[in-house]
Amino acid sequence: MRTIGTRDLAHRASEVRKILSTGQPLQWASRGKLIARLEPPARPGRQGRPDWITRATEAGAINRSPGTAAQGVYEDRG
Numbered sequence: 001m002r003t004i005g006t007r008d009l010a011h012r013a014s015e016v017r018k019i020l021s022t023g024q025p026l027q028w029a030s031r032g033k034l035i036a037r038l039e040p041p042a043r044p045g046r047q048g049r050p051d052w053i054t055r056a057t058e059a060g061a062i063n064r065s066p067g068t069a070a071q072g073v074y075e076d077r078g
Contacts, residue, residue, distance in 0.1 A: 001037075003027040 002019070004026055009016060016038070019026060025039040056062045067075075 001025055001027050003029050006030045006035075 002024065004012075004016065006028070009028055016026065020038060020040045023040055025037060027034055028036045028038060053062065
């Protein structure tokens with residue numbers, strides 16, 4: 001497990017975030033004393049961002065019909 005200091009945590013936050021995003025835990029030490037262990041959160045199932053478009057479509061919030069509103073009105077009148 002890699003150990004980082006307080007200065008690294010403050011000034012290299014983006015690098016720390018990249019290390020954690022790869023699934024590697026870190027130890028945070030200050031003056032040689034362990035302060036905390038930083039671990040990425042456990043992600044059940046698939047990893048990555050949630051698919052909001054699919055969830056919204058399944059809930060009926062997004063209309064995925066191939067036609068336009070004008071075509072729907074024309075078909076209703078015909």
